[in-house]
Amino acid sequence: xxxxxxxxxxxxxxxxxxxxxxxxxxxxxxxxxxxxxxxxxxxxxxxxxxxxxxxxxxxxxxxxxxxxxxxxxxxxxxxxxxxxxxxxxxxxxxxxxxxxxxxxxxxxxxxxxxxxxxxxxxxxxxxxxxxxxxxxxxxxxxxxxxxxxxxxxxxxxxxxxxxxxxxxxxxxxxxxxxxxxxxxxxxxxxxxxxxxxxxxxxxxxxxxxxxxxxxxxxxxxxxxxxxxxxxxxxxxxxxxxxxxxxxxxxxxxxxxxxxxxxxxxxxxxxxxxxxxxxxxxxxxxxxxxxxxxxxxxxxxxxxxxxxxxxxxxxxxxxxxxxxxxxxxxxxxxxxxxxxxxxxxxxxxxxxxxxxxxxxxxxxxxxxxxxxxxxxxxxxxxxxxxxxxxxxxxxxxxxxxxxxxxxxxxxxxxxxxxxxxxxxxxxxxxxxxxxxxxxxxxxxxxxxxxxxxxxxxxxxxxx
Numbered sequence: 001x002x003x004x005x006x007x008x009x010x011x012x013x014x015x016x017x018x019x020x021x022x023x024x025x026x027x028x029x030x031x032x033x034x035x036x037x038x039x040x041x042x043x044x045x046x047x048x049x050x051x052x053x054x055x056x057x058x059x060x061x062x063x064x065x066x067x068x069x070x071x072x073x074x075x076x077x078x079x080x081x082x083x084x085x086x087x088x089x090x091x092x093x094x095x096x097x098x099x100x101x102x103x104x105x106x107x108x109x110x111x112x113x114x115x116x117x118x119x120x121x122x123x124x125x126x127x128x129x130x131x132x133x134x135x136x137x138x139x140x141x142x143x144x145x146x147x148x149x150x151x152x153x154x155x156x157x158x159x160x161x162x163x164x165x166x167x168x169x170x171x172x173x174x175x176x177x178x179x180x181x182x183x184x185x186x187x188x189x190x191x192x193x194x195x196x197x198x199x200x201x202x203x204x205x206x207x208x209x210x211x212x213x214x215x216x217x218x219x220x221x222x223x224x225x226x227x228x229x230x231x232x233x234x235x236x237x238x239x240x241x242x243x244x245x246x247x248x249x250x251x252x253x254x255x256x257x258x259x260x261x262x263x264x265x266x267x268x269x270x271x272x273x274x275x276x277x278x279x280x281x282x283x284x285x286x287x288x289x290x291x292x293x294x295x296x297x298x299x300x301x302x303x304x305x306x307x308x309x310x311x312x313x314x315x316x317x318x319x320x321x322x323x324x325x326x327x328x329x330x331x332x333x334x335x336x337x338x339x340x341x342x343x344x345x346x347x348x349x350x351x352x353x354x355x356x357x358x359x360x361x362x363x364x365x366x367x368x369x370x371x372x373x374x375x376x377x378x379x380x381x382x383x384x385x386x387x388x389x390x391x392x393x394x395x396x397x398x399x400x401x402x403x404x405x406x407x408x409x410x411x412x413x414x415x416x417x418x419x420x421x422x423x424x425x426x427x428x429x430x431x432x433x434x435x436x437x438x439x440x441x442x443x444x445x446x447x448x449x450x451x452x453x454x455x456x457x458x459x460x461x462x
Contacts, residue, residue, distance in 0.1 A: 032165075356430055
């Protein structure tokens, strides 16, 4: 099994399994260590052992006692070695004898020791040949038995527990790891086939993969990839349409420029030359305005962050837009009114807001009623900024409303100049501001209105 140097799901699963094994090992060690501490702190087992040995000596002579104690010594130590509790190689030790007489039996490990009955029944700690032992003494029927159990250090206990767990854990690890590794590799096989299928596709092939990844965890990946391809197809189609429409819209002013330039060069008198010059300037201005709108729309439609929000006086920005719109309004005798606070400072993208207000006001002036009215209302409502722009013109063709914010969409029969990009720019600018735009009622029961709502974050006046 080669995991390589790059991060992989297989390697991550294997490492997680090893960590789980380490945690299980630590939990088992902790459990056994706590069990041993509980056993080591309990004085009753050693006393019970001494009593059991003592009871086996009733009605026996000295020779029989030695034989019985030797057998019990071997049996108890054999059982001790088989116990799950950690034990050193040092065995349990026994001393037995009649009260007031030399011991009849001593365990082999007590050769040369002077341990014997001293009338202390409680469990105590003693030291023999440099080794600490727990000691318990029991007496009955003229006999006395002393049982000695080695005291183990914490480090020794932990070492013995780890040695006990090593073999079963070493057997369990590969038996669990191998099926898990095979399962992970088998589970990721559809993903590898999916990646290979993507690699083999032509660069311009954006058709759905429509691949069955089988597993419920991988199915969302295929669905998300197909959804991404669908968005890419739609985006490319929009850009293709955008280029075609832009080329179509630019063709007219360029044709006018060519015609007026030809007329200017062929003019035979000053009046003809002046007419050609003015026509040429108007066509250049129209082409320049169209290019500017195309660039602004492309900037707003990009997925960048745009201008960072900054402190801005929204009312001052509205006044600047209205001043710029006055010449066109005066030419059509349109009265523009602004209803709002004297100042309203907010953190927002001032460029995007300028595009919203400028295009809505220009559209209202251009498409509203000559000699009519355009009202702009600005309100702060809680944490929302609300802007209403409405006119009292002829209103919108109902057939146009579903396509109102599409690029290069204009009402049939309109004579106002423009390429139909204003509301598309407004929509993208409102999106950039994190807001919403909707069609609203016009003035005096007629005309057209728009309501823009964007998040409001107050700012200190600068």
